[in-house]
Structures are given as structure tokens and as C-alpha cells.
Amino acid sequence: MRKIVVLVGLVVSLTACGSLGDDARNKPYEVNSPTMEPTITEGSVVTANVVKPGEYQPRTGDIVVFDPPDSYGWNPDGASRILRVVAVPGDTIACCDAQGRIIRNGTGLDEPYVKPLAFGDPATFEPITVPAGKLYLLGDYREAANDSSHNGPVPVENVIGVVKR
Template identity: 40%
Template sequence: MSDVEQPRAGAPRAGRQGGKFLRDVVIIVVAAVLASFLVKAYLVRSFYIPSASMENTLLIGDRVLVNELVPGAVPVQRGDVVVFQDPGGWLTAGQGDDLIKRVIGMPGDTVSCCDAQGRLSVNGHPVDESYVVLPPGTDRVAMDDFSVTVPKGRLWVMGDNRYDSADSRAHGTVPVSDVVGRAFLTTWPASRWTVLSRHGDVWDGVPDPS
């Protein structure tokens, strides 16, 4: 009797083990899908670049991934490329609700333009922005002079293409609360796949406002 009954006793155990395995697989798949949804919904978003204001860092038609933990959990830094909601009056009807620019001045910073080499100064420190588009036949950026101290809770932002960017020079500062996130990766087209740099070598030497 025992030779016949032992396989029968083992069969339910095998079935139970198989069922447990399938249950675990389903749980893992569901968890992975949910995690992916949460990441896309609350941590990372994709944005399309519709204008030339950030050339040559970003070109028309590029798609970028944006880290939405900035500025809530991760602070904004000088040099960050950020997406922000239109504070009002930056965009005309039909242009959408979001813009993308580089952070030049943090709250309390004094941003001035320009020295003899065409460089911006932040808190008296000139910054060599090698990524800025220069007009054909020139070796310096030529902009109208200005000097502004960024109010508390706001940012001074500018496009890398200084000759084709309606930015804080035209519209003023941006509330930090309007920042959607920091762009960190160009994902499309495939030939443009690259990590977006804040150019720490340029910005880390800027002193805090006195």
C-alpha cells in the first residue's frame, strides 16, 4: 500500500509548489508594472523640445527625460536644465504650458551682463559658458547689459541659444514652485542619446550671495 500511496501524497505537494511559484511570478510582474507606472507618473516624465532656444544643447525635435524629484526632494542647482510651467505671459495660446531653460541665478544671486569677454557674472564671478551658441563670425556673446538680484523663492533662467531665447531677460524670474523637474537625459532621436550636464566645472566655482 505504501508504494502506491506515496506518489499520490507527493502530487498535491508538487501542485501546491507550482501554484506558489505562479503566484510569486504574478506578484512580481504586477509589482514591476506598478513600479513602472509610478515612476513614469510621479518621478520621470518625457518632454518634447519644440524650439531652438536651448541649441546646441537641445535641438528641435529632441525628447528629454525629466526628474520630477527636483525641486521637491532634490534642490535645484545653478546650471541645471529645468522644465517649468509658464508663470504667465511667457507663451502664447497654442504653445503649451511648459518651457525649458538653464538655471543661471538662484534666490539671492546677483546676475550681471556682461564683461569684456561677453561673459555673465554671478555674485561677481564670471562664468565661461562653453555650451552657449555664438553668432556666426564672432567669438563672444553680445547682449544688452543688465544686473538683477534674484528674489527669494525665484530663479533666473536663460536659454543656451542666447540669440533666440525669450527667457528671464524678457519675462523676469521664475518661481521655484513652478519648476516641474530637471532634464537629465536626451532620449530621442537615438543619435542624440546623451546625459545632460549642468557643467559643474562652470558653476561650482560661483560663490553664494553675500
């Protein structure tokens, strides 16, 4: 009987430790700009799965939390940012096709999550092939976003979390 009690106690303890580990890998982030609207509204709190440097495997469509590079334009306040991965290393990306869509590897993207433009034509940018170890990140509210279209690609190692959806 004593062995069963010890075994049950051990299983409960290990389960609790596993749960604490899961909680430690989730972190809330407040969205302090309209950059991801309409997908995520300004003032919302999102939960991200925390990733360690070198752990994140980039996928287009992911919404990521990242520490902006220190380069001009990216990091005016030092705060973590939230944007969508639109291109990964080796992808060629440009703006825009005749329908105003982002072009990735020669194909216009259907992005139903993007906020419609209020001021007409999108800000265009020349084709760029995303370098190894970098990501091309855009906001869903393209007119309000301070993103890769203005500041260039972001190092993959700067990603600190992937927003849970």
C-alpha cells in the same frame, strides 16, 4: 511550494508597480524653438523627470521644463518652455564681463554649451539678486531666447520637470 509561487508573484507585481511609477515620473516634451541650441535642437523630443509643485530643489546648470508665468512677455502661447537654470535664490547675476560671459556672484561663468553670438555683443542686463522662490533661466542660444534676461525670474513652483541628460 504554493508559498514560493505566491511570494514570487508578489515580488513581480511590486516590481511592475515600481516600474509604472518610474514611467509616470518621466514625460516627453517637444522642443518647439531654437532657444536651447546647440544643446537641444529645435524639433527634438526630450524626456523630463516630472516634479510636483514644491518638490524641485533648484540647481544651477539644470535644464528645466516650466510653465511660464502669465506676466507680459513670458506666456504668449501658454505652452511649457525649456531653459537652463543660471541662478538660484540669493544669487546675484548680471551680463556681462569683458569676455562677454554671464557674471554670477561676481564670477564670470564658463558656459561651453552656449551658442556663440552671431550678431556681436550680448544683450546686457543690470545686476539682479534672484528673490526667494524664483529662478533665473536663460536659453543656450541667448540671441534667440525669450528668457529671464527679458522677462525676469520665474517662480520655482512653475518648474514641472527636469530634463534628463
